[in-house]
Amino acid sequence: MPTHAKVRAFLENFAKRRIPITYRELAKALQILPPRSIHQVTETLERLMEEDAAADRPFIAALAISKARGGLPAPGFFDCARRLGRFAGDPDGQDAWSFHAAELNAVFARWCEQPVQQSVDDHLQQPGH
Numbered sequence: 001m002p003t004h005a006k007v008r009a010f011l012e013n014f015a016k017r018r019i020p021i022t023y024r025e026l027a028k029a030l031q032i033l034p035p036r037s038i039h040q041v042t043e044t045l046e047r048l049m050e051e052d053a054a055a056d057r058p059f060i061a062a063l064a065i066s067k068a069r070g071g072l073p074a075p076g077f078f079d080c081a082r083r084l085g086r087f088a089g090d091p092d093g094q095d096a097w098s099f100h101a102a103e104l105n106a107v108f109a110r111w112c113e114q115p116v117q118q119s120v121d122d123h124l125q126q127p128g129h
Contacts (some may be wrong), residue, residue: 010105015111058106
């Protein structure tokens, strides 16, 4: 099983490119083998959520999504977020979609390399514009 730090580093690379990843793709990329490979992935993601909550960071685990849920994380993501005091809604309803979108945006804002925004800011600060 890869270390939590290795999983975090892997996810940070996805965050920089603004790309979510399915649980199955994550398990395969990290060479987490069956049986229970998805369960092993979700346990690691919950550990990362605990670390993020303690450090007041967005949940990098929001990058991991379930193909079966149409792009939402599995219910365990929302259960863990509830335990950590960050989510209070319905894990299967609009609350889940809104919460997940906000977390993803926060993850992208924290870890994404933003050359486009930087160049816009530079342009606006140039004299004569």
